[in-house]
Amino acid sequence: MPEHTRANSECAQLPLIDIGLLASERAADHQRLAQQLAEACRGTGFFYVRNHGVSQEMIDAVFLQTQAFFKLPTAEKERINKALSLANRGYEPLKGQTLEPGSPPDLKEGFYIGEELNQTDPRVQARRFNHGANQWPESLPKFRSTMTAYFDAMNALSARIMQALALSLDLPRGHFSEFCRQPLSTLRLLHYPPQPAQPEPGEKGCGAHTDFGGVTVLLLDHNPGLQVWDNQMESWINADPIPGTFVVNLGDMIARWTNDRYRSTLHRVVNSSGTERYSVPFFYSGNPDHEVACLPGCLAPGEFPLYPATTVENHLIEMYRRTYA
Numbered sequence: 442m443p444e445h446t447r448a449n450s451e452c453a454q455l456p457l458i459d460i461g462l463l464a465s466e467r468a469a470d471h472q473r474l475a476q477q478l479a480e481a482c483r484g485t486g487f488f489y490v491r492n493h494g495v496s497q498e499m500i501d502a503v504f505l506q507t508q509a510f511f512k513l514p515t516a517e518k519e520r521i522n523k524a525l526s527l528a529n530r531g532y533e534p535l536k537g538q539t540l541e542p543g544s545p546p547d548l549k550e551g552f553y554i555g556e557e558l559n560q561t562d563p564r565v566q567a568r569r570f571n572h573g574a575n576q577w578p579e580s581l582p583k584f585r586s587t588m589t590a591y592f593d594a595m596n597a598l599s600a601r602i603m604q605a606l607a608l609s610l611d612l613p614r615g616h617f618s619e620f621c622r623q624p625l626s627t628l629r630l631l632h633y634p635p636q637p638a639q640p641e642p643g644e645k646g647c648g649a650h651t652d653f654g655g656v657t658v659l660l661l662d663h664n665p666g667l668q669v670w671d672n673q674m675e676s677w678i679n680a681d682p683i684p685g686t687f688v689v690n691l692g693d694m695i696a697r698w699t700n701d702r703y704r705s706t707l708h709r710v711v712n713s714s715g716t717e718r719y720s721v722p723f724f725y726s727g728n729p730d731h732e733v734a735c736l737p738g739c740l741a742p743g744e745f746p747l748y749p750a751t752t753v754e755n756h757l758i759e760m761y762r763r764t765y766a
């Protein structure tokens with residue numbers, strides 16, 4: 442992978458998928474969706490979705506609250522630092538994560554939100570991984586309701602994307618419905634200051650990484666900055682924002698499931714826009730107890746599974762251990 446931070450602007454665009462086709466009554470529409478998706482997933486594993494049904498009003502409200510949160514005084518953000526949570530919820534300061542081993546820490550600050558759970562929930566009582574209370578900023582009255590509504594909308598959209606993924610793998614549409622029950626999901630708000638004029642070698646908004654979980658549904662503001670590694674071309678593709686869409690990408694669990702027919706792809710952020718950049722990824726990892734093993738149809742005769750079977754929870758614990766070690 443080249444060290445410089447520019448992407449090849451002449452490269453192919455990522456595909457744009459009409460996820461609304463899933464609601465069609467016509468089998469031909471489902472087939473078209475399945476085909477387009479299979480192609481996208483065998484390619485970079487990154488695509489845009491449109492016709493997703495999430496209102497622009499809701500998206501505007503999410504950005505408004507996100508910006509308001511990061512503009513709060515540092516002391517207030519620090520009061521709900523993620524380090525105070527047993528469930529990885531809350532504020533992550535600038536340079537708090539290093540997604541690319543060997544590079545300087547990421548030039549971003551973040552905020553993590555999970556499912557709203559109270560202390561009596563059996564999953565919290567049992568200290569299941571990433572299950573616990575959220576931490577909320579006190580001085581933003583609309584923050585909590587905006588984010589929980591968006592969280593629910595993202596869970597619903599992700600479940601629909603899983604249905605489309607099932608179709609793309611020649612499986613029944615409901616194949617992942619058990620996986621989608623009581624899913625473990627993380628909503629992450631991100632703020633990237635502009636890339637400094639004189640960065641440290643390798644310093645950037647977000648180091649090259651793959652996402653851990655099932656699917657990621659990423660909301661971009663109007664700024665470019667996201668780059669996706671194109672294995673075939675051996676270069677970075679700019680995944681610039683397209684209004685009215687989300688960027689969707691596959692996490693490491695899908696590679697496990699499909700024996701690498703579908704891959705999780707390296708991506709990174711270089712905020713060369715000269716202004717503040719905000720983005721809101723949603724990580725959908727599914728039911729913690731669900732078994733992740735090679736799917737039917739993803740093993741040709743004589744081919745062996747590349748990964749041992751595991752559960753969602755054990756896979757995630759292992760991935761977190763590696764990143765935050």
Ligand SMILES: O=C(O)CCC(=O)C(=O)O
Nearest residue numbers: 631647652667710720722
């Ligand atoms: O900010 C972005 O565009 C991407 C963020 C990302 O890749 C992540 O949080 O995993």
Ligand SMILES: [Fe+2]
Nearest residue numbers: 650651652708
């Ligand atoms: Fe990512």
